[in-house]
Amino acid sequence: MTKINKAACIGGGVIGGGWIARFLLAGIDVDVYDPHPEAKRIVGEVLANAEKAYAMLTGAPLPPRGKLTFRDTLQAAVAGADWIQESVPERLDLKRNVLTQIDAAARPDTLIGSSTSGLLPTDLQRDMLHPERLFVAHPYNPVYLLPLVEIVGGEKTSAATIQAAMERLPPIGMKGVHIAKEIEAFVGDRLLEALWREALWLIKDDICTVETLDDVIRYSFGLRWAQMGLFQTYRIAGGEAGMRHFLAQFGPALQWNWTKLMDVVDLDDALVEKIGQQSDEQADGLSIRELERIRDENLVGILQSLKGSHGGKGWGAGKLLKDFEHQLWAAGGDKKETLDVTKPLRLIDTKVSPAWVDYNGHMTEHRYLQVFGDTSDALLRLIGVDLDYVERGHSYYTVETHIRHLGEAKLGQTIHSTAQILASDEKRLHVFHALHDSASGDVIATAEQMLLHVDAKAGRATAAPEEVLVKLRPLSAAHAVLTMPEGAGRHVGQKR
Amino acid sequence: MTKINKAACIGGGVIGGGWIARFLLAGIDVDVYDPHPEAKRIVGEVLANAEKAYAMLTGAPLPPRGKLTFRDTLQAAVAGADWIQESVPERLDLKRNVLTQIDAAARPDTLIGSSTSGLLPTDLQRDMLHPERLFVAHPYNPVYLLPLVEIVGGEKTSAATIQAAMERLPPIGMKGVHIAKEIEAFVGDRLLEALWREALWLIKDDICTVETLDDVIRYSFGLRWAQMGLFQTYRIAGGEAGMRHFLAQFGPALQWNWTKLMDVVDLDDALVEKIGQQSDEQADGLSIRELERIRDENLVGILQSLKGSHGGKGWGAGKLLKDFEHQLWAAGGDKKETLDVTKPLRLIDTKVSPAWVDYNGHMTEHRYLQVFGDTSDALLRLIGVDLDYVERGHSYYTVETHIRHLGEAKLGQTIHSTAQILASDEKRLHVFHALHDSASGDVIATAEQMLLHVDAKAGRATAAPEEVLVKLRPLSAAHAVLTMPEGAGRHVGQKR
Numbered sequence: 003m004t005k006i007n008k009a010a011c012i013g014g015g016v017i018g019g020g021w022i023a024r025f026l027l028a029g030i031d032v033d034v035y036d037p038h039p040e041a042k043r044i045v046g047e048v049l050a051n052a053e054k055a056y057a058m059l060t061g062a063p064l065p066p067r068g069k070l071t072f073r074d075t076l077q078a079a080v081a082g083a084d085w086i087q088e089s090v091p092e093r094l095d096l097k098r099n100v101l102t103q104i105d106a107a108a109r110p111d112t113l114i115g116s117s118t119s120g121l122l123p124t125d126l127q128r129d130m131l132h133p134e135r136l137f138v139a140h141p142y143n144p145v146y147l148l149p150l151v152e153i154v155g156g157e158k159t160s161a162a163t164i165q166a167a168m169e170r171l172p173p174i175g176m177k178g179v180h181i182a183k184e185i186e187a188f189v190g191d192r193l194l195e196a197l198w199r200e201a202l203w204l205i206k207d208d209i210c211t212v213e214t215l216d217d218v219i220r221y222s223f224g225l226r227w228a229q230m231g232l233f234q235t236y237r238i239a240g241g242e243a244g245m246r247h248f249l250a251q252f253g254p255a256l257q258w259n260w261t262k263l264m265d266v267v268d269l270d271d272a273l274v275e276k277i278g279q280q281s282d283e284q285a286d287g288l289s290i291r292e293l294e295r296i297r298d299e300n301l302v303g304i305l306q307s308l309k310g311s312h313g314g315k316g317w318g319a320g321k322l323l324k325d326f327e328h329q330l331w332a333a334g335g336d337k338k339e340t341l342d343v344t345k346p347l348r349l350i351d352t353k354v355s356p357a358w359v360d361y362n363g364h365m366t367e368h369r370y371l372q373v374f375g376d377t378s379d380a381l382l383r384l385i386g387v388d389l390d391y392v393e394r395g396h397s398y399y400t401v402e403t404h405i406r407h408l409g410e411a412k413l414g415q416t417i418h419s420t421a422q423i424l425a426s427d428e429k430r431l432h433v434f435h436a437l438h439d440s441a442s443g444d445v446i447a448t449a450e451q452m453l454l455h456v457d458a459k460a461g462r463a464t465a466a467p468e469e470v471l472v473k474l475r476p477l478s479a480a481h482a483v484l485t486m487p488e489g490a491g492r493h494v495g496q497k498r
Numbered sequence: 499m500t501k502i503n504k505a506a507c508i509g510g511g512v513i514g515g516g517w518i519a520r521f522l523l524a525g526i527d528v529d530v531y532d533p534h535p536e537a538k539r540i541v542g543e544v545l546a547n548a549e550k551a552y553a554m555l556t557g558a559p560l561p562p563r564g565k566l567t568f569r570d571t572l573q574a575a576v577a578g579a580d581w582i583q584e585s586v587p588e589r590l591d592l593k594r595n596v597l598t599q600i601d602a603a604a605r606p607d608t609l610i611g612s613s614t615s616g617l618l619p620t621d622l623q624r625d626m627l628h629p630e631r632l633f634v635a636h637p638y639n640p641v642y643l644l645p646l647v648e649i650v651g652g653e654k655t656s657a658a659t660i661q662a663a664m665e666r667l668p669p670i671g672m673k674g675v676h677i678a679k680e681i682e683a684f685v686g687d688r689l690l691e692a693l694w695r696e697a698l699w700l701i702k703d704d705i706c707t708v709e710t711l712d713d714v715i716r717y718s719f720g721l722r723w724a725q726m727g728l729f730q731t732y733r734i735a736g737g738e739a740g741m742r743h744f745l746a747q748f749g750p751a752l753q754w755n756w757t758k759l760m761d762v763v764d765l766d767d768a769l770v771e772k773i774g775q776q777s778d779e780q781a782d783g784l785s786i787r788e789l790e791r792i793r794d795e796n797l798v799g800i801l802q803s804l805k806g807s808h809g810g811k812g813w814g815a816g817k818l819l820k821d822f823e824h825q826l827w828a829a830g831g832d833k834k835e836t837l838d839v840t841k842p843l844r845l846i847d848t849k850v851s852p853a854w855v856d857y858n859g860h861m862t863e864h865r866y867l868q869v870f871g872d873t874s875d876a877l878l879r880l881i882g883v884d885l886d887y888v889e890r891g892h893s894y895y896t897v898e899t900h901i902r903h904l905g906e907a908k909l910g911q912t913i914h915s916t917a918q919i920l921a922s923d924e925k926r927l928h929v930f931h932a933l934h935d936s937a938s939g940d941v942i943a944t945a946e947q948m949l950l951h952v953d954a955k956a957g958r959a960t961a962a963p964e965e966v967l968v969k970l971r972p973l974s975a976a977h978a979v980l981t982m983p984e985g986a987g988r989h990v991g992q993k994r
Contacts, residue, residue: 016737120751142718143735150717179713183705190714192700193693199752200692201728209679216727217675218685220814222638222646224727227720229796230789231712232697237777238789239639241512245777246770253765255616256695269749274742281733281741293726293734299807300725300814307799312792313909314855318716359810367871367896372864400863402990405899413809425991432991450990493989494898494946495921495928 004169006030010083010108012076012100014041017117018089019048020145022070025085027056027146028174029065034072035079042072051294052146057353058302059147060323062330076100077107084109085170087139089117097126105130113167115139120187123156133158137167140188141176144294147301149177149322152188175326177319202267205277212277213284228304229311229318328389341384343480346420346436346487349380354415365411370437371403374449377419377435382453385473396464398431398453406489409439409446416440423481424490426474428465429455434487448489500665502526505564506579506604508572508596510537513613514585515544516641518566521581523552523642524670525561530568531575538568547790548642553849554798555643556819558826572596573603580605581666583635585613593622601626609663611635616683619652629654633663636684637672640790643797645673645818648684671822673815698763701773708773709780724800725807725814824885837880839976842916842932842983845876850911861907866933867899870945873915873931878949881969892960894927894949902985905935905942912936919977920986922970924961925951930983944985 009025011018014036022045025032034045049070056064073079080086086108090100097118104114110132118126119140127133138154151171155164168178181188187195204210210218226235233245240248267273285293308320309327316324341347350373358369382388382398391397411417418440425432431453437446455466466474505521507514510532518541521528530541545566552560569575576582582604586596593614600610606628614622615636623629634650647667651660664674677684683691700706706714722731729741736744763769781789804816805823812820837843846869854865878884878894887893907913914936921928927949933942951962962970 016735142722148718148721150714152714177713177717179710179717181706181710183703185700185703185705189700189706189711190718193696193711193715194719195751196692196696197689198728198748200688202752204681204685204688207679207681209681210677210685212729214675214677215685215689216730217673218646218648219689219723219727220725221673221675221818222644222686223690224720224723224725225644225797225800225815226638226793227715228724228800229716229720230793231715231720232694233708233773233777234712234780234789235793237781238786238793239512240786242786244774246774249765249770249773252694253770255691256698256763256765267752269745269752274745274749277729277745278740278742281729284730285733290734290736290738293730296808296813297722297726297731297734299809300804301721303803303807304721304724304800307803308796311795311799313795313859317792317796319721322717359806363809366868367899368864368868371867371901372862375863399903401903403863403899403901404990405867405901407895407897430991452991491989491991493987493992494900495948495987496989 004166005173006085006170008033008083010035010080010086011089012036012079012086012104013089013091013117014038014045015089016044016048016143017141017145018087019045020052020141020143021087021089021117023049023052023146024174024176026068026070027052027064029068030174031069032071033079033081033083034070035074035076036072045070048146051144051298054295055144055147055298055302058299059305060327060330062327064330065333076103080104080108080112082109083112085113085115087115087117092118092120094121094125097121098129101126101136102129105132105136111135113137113163113170115167117141119191122184122186123154123159124184125156127156127158134160135163137163138184138188139167139178140190142190144298144301147298147305149175149319150190151176151178152181152190153178154181154184154188156184172322172325173329175323177322199267202269202273202277205280206267206273211284212280216284229308331383331388343477345484346422346434346481347381347384347477348418348420349377350419351440352417354411354413354417359413363413365413365415370405370407370411370447371449373417373419373437374403374405374435374451375400377421377449378433378451378453381421381423381433384477385470387470391470392458395458396467397456397458398466399456400451401454402452404450404492404494406448406492407446408448409444411437411439411446417446422484422487423478424450424486426478428471429463431455431474434490436487448487450490500662501669502581502666504529504579506531506576506582507585508532508575508582508600509585509587509613510534510541511585512540512544512639513637513641514583515541516548516637516639517583517585517613519545519548519642520670520672522564522566523548523560525564526670527564528566529575529577529579530566531570531572532568541566544642547640547794550791551640551643551794551798554795555801556823556826558823560826561829572599576600576604576608578605580608582608582610583613584610588614588616590617590621593617594625597622597632598625601628601632607631609633609659609666611663613637615687618680618682619650619655620680621652623652623654630656631659633659634680634684635663635674636686638686640794640797643794643801645671645815646686647672647674648677648686649674650677650680650684652680668818668821669825671819673818695763698765698769698773701776702763702769707780708776712780725804827879827885839973841980842918842930842977843877843880843973844914844916845873846915847936848913850907850909850913855909859909861909861911866901866903866907866943867945869913869915869933870899870901870931870943870947871896873917873945874929874947874949877917877919877929880973881966883966887966888954891953891955892963893952893954894962895952896947897950898948900946900988900990902944902988903942904944905940907933907935907942913942918980918983919974920946920982922974924967925959927951927970930986932983944983946986 009032011034127136140152142148171178309323311317422434435449454463457464505528507530610632623632636648638644667674805819807813918930931945950959953960
């Protein structure tokens with residue numbers, strides 16, 4: 003079993019809140035202990051952002067949200083948990099004290115992760131009775147969108163613990179990366195700290211402003227690093243001559259005076275004020291909330307684009323998202339049990355994502371067909387035509403579509419689609435979809451579609467097998483008694 | 499005038515080739531001088547990659563490609579150029595010598611950019627007669643996709659030169675960032691060098707492998723940096739308390755032993771071999787060419803997703819792409835002069851992009867409608883309904899679409915669309931589009947659409963103004979004599 007049944011979060015700030023969101027949105031109940039008077043508000047804000055982001059990120063059906071409970075004591079929060087995540091402030095004495103309390107209160111087989119960004123797990127586990135289940139699980143902000151978790155064990159951490167931690171992350175949409183040896187700040191923060199120290203010198207010495215420095219990153223190597231890291235990028239730069247040749251060329255630069263890093267910048271009041279002022283100018287009036295919203299939109303778009311890359315197979319963080327969605331679909335998110343077949347089937351519930359709208363915030367024409375296509379896909383899954391079925395060589399192809407636009411969908415609007423089967427036989431599936439505003443139920447658009455069952459390799463229509471037809475017939479029969487929807491059977495420009 | 503009429507490239511390796519591609523694809527003639535025997539092959543390969551990437555990157559019409567000429571002498575190449583880009587190997591004596599020759603042969607008002615990644619412009623311009631027009635224009639690989647150019651002046655560089663250089667980059671799809679003070683390696687490479695030195699230590703000390711290190715980057719801060727840089731990201735991390743508070747918290751870490759950067763790693767044979775081996779494993783059998791293709795697909799997808807972000811306004815490199823496309827459209831790429839109105843109008847020429855295909859490499863259903871929507875948009879521009887017209891408050895909205903799928907479009911396939919006007923009056927525009935395989939001319943799909951002229955604010959149909967109708971009527975009259983296309987007027991499921 004690699005799925006977490008119940009999680010506990012000790013500490014609920016921005017990082018703890020991000021963990022809470024990951025667990026809840028994956029359907030896992032979470033108990034929280036955080037004595038901070040503002041804890042509920044902060045967690046609530048992070049959770050609201052995370053829910054918005056997830057709604058844009060994936061059209062796959064999320065499981066019912068886990069139950070969130072704030073507890074009055076650490077002991078009550080950790081009871082019964084099989085993953086406990088500690089995210090208290092970054093002080094060794096405080097973390098050790100909290101971890102010792104967790105250790106005493108939790109079942110001995112419970113996994114205990116620390117969100118520390120720099121402390122050594124060996125130091126953290128020193129006073130624990132069951133230190134073998136303590137590890138560093140260091141995430142990155144925003145935790146609900148960035149998938150990375152650095153997994154680092156201490157001297158007493160067991161190999162089984164590391165393996166268990168790694169296995170439990172994909173089901174919550176995250177990626178564990180195991181760091182082989184413990185070292186202060188691990189890998190990510192060491193790299194960040196090196197770049198950060200150099201950046202501070204560039205600002206202090208007036209080489210550039212913070213805005214210029216950020217532009218240098220995001221118009222160049224930031225784009226590279228979103229999809230391949232440092233070494234893979236340099237492997238390409240080395241070309242056919244290879245990585246070893248590239249290193250030989252790059253070597254001499256290591257002796258050049260190309261960084262200030264033999265010296266540490268003094269972050270005095272003057273430098274703090276300079277950066278503060280430049281940062282205010284760069285923000286250009288955008289509040290932190292607005293910047294967060296823009297950042298999340300951007301990250302969602304990047305993750306989605308990487309999901310579609312590499313010939314549709316997905317790449318890096320996009321591949322991870324694709325796999326995560328595959329799990330969500332496989333988990334039966336189609337909510338089959340709640341479907342009422344005596345009326346058009348409600349199949350897709352979504353929100354109009356930023357990637358779907360034009361300059362004016364209206365949903366772009368072809369995105370309507372995307373939702374209708376997703377609706378047909380969801381209907382097909384109900385009769386057993388899923389990814390596995392398609393990979394075995396057969397599928398339904400759309401041969402004809404008639405769309406009518408009756409209203410407009412706008413950015414962020416909650417929408418859902420319904421599907422009515424008009425007719426079917428062993429080859430044909432004739433359906434009528436409607437896209438609704440979820441608040442009012444009003445129909446925004448309709449699509450009438452004809453689908454044909456095909457042998458994909460032979461490239462021709464063929465009868466669907468009995469395993470499919472046996473599921474299709476009862477649905478089709480249930481819909482046969484429904485009224486023909488207004489708008490069905492029309493051609494373009496037909497008078498009402 | 500901020501557009502370059504003729505460019506010269508001295509040195510045509512991977513970086514020079516990238517510049518050549520940027521110029522040519524923006525419609526600018528380029529003369530090249532490079533005595534390297536393989537220069538034509540290398541430039542040809544970069545250009546082929548760049549053309550593939552541009553075809554995926556934008557549906558906007560590219561101008562006719564500029565003329566590429568290889569010259570036998572530096573003097574012949576620079577004659578008549580108004581931007582000369584030097585991209586010879588990174589040695590001060592060599593670059594000074596080449597720049598002195600360029601200086602002597604070029605018109606005194608010609609802009610001269612150097613692609614150096616580290617040398618000071620003051621050192622480069624020392625022996626020039628007209629040093630005021632020399633500047634560093636440092637791009638990033640792949641130059642045809644990453645928009646950044648660091649613009650750095652030396653002691654003798656004029657302010658007018660810097661301004662002129664900055665203005666001439668957006669028309670070729672690039673972004674100049676002016677670095678205020680010259681310093682070795684400027685800003686980008688200083689940041690990269692700091693991170694690189696730290697990364698080498700992490701590999702040498704066996705903290706992680708190159709693959710783990712790359713994963714740490716691309717599953718976390720790489721995604722952040724593709725859209726906001728370092729300081730804007732930390733501004734958000736600081737939350738409502740602000741940047742100054744964030745710095746106060748971060749300050750103490752500067753004194754911690756969190757980097758190895760007080761020391762320089764020895765890139766000896768053992769370390770080179772270790773990295774080489776780990777890099778081979780990471781590549782997992784993918785060749786450099788395959789990695790390049792994947793990288794370019796990823797970058798295209800990221801740039802496109804950022805173009806659609808921020809409520810459709812675009813963000814960062816995506817905003818730049820949006821502006822670039824705006825220019826391309828405004829430049830009249832619709833090829834009005836070549837349109838033959840006595841038959842269906844050929845309006846969109848494109849290729850099936852990686853972002854458009856499903857797992858099997860087939861164009862996704864809704865992308866057909868995207869191409870048909872683009873076809874309607876192109877038709878509307880012909881009658882004066884362009885972005886400016888829409889921003890003034892009126893537009894045509896699609897109210898009905900009927901799509902028939904007759905074949906399949908596959909990844910990389912060259913396709914084009916044609917549009918026939920079936921009927922029109924002052925409010926209505928009834929069109930019939932066909933999507934063709936460009937090699938065979940075969941029809942892959944058709945779309946019949948009804949569009950209505952609307953007052954967008956009032957949200958209702960209204961007669962189009964005379965300025966639009968006066969352009970629509972002759973097109974409509976010319977098409978009135980054409981045969982009604984097979985498939986028009988049909989409803990879904992209609993017998994043949």
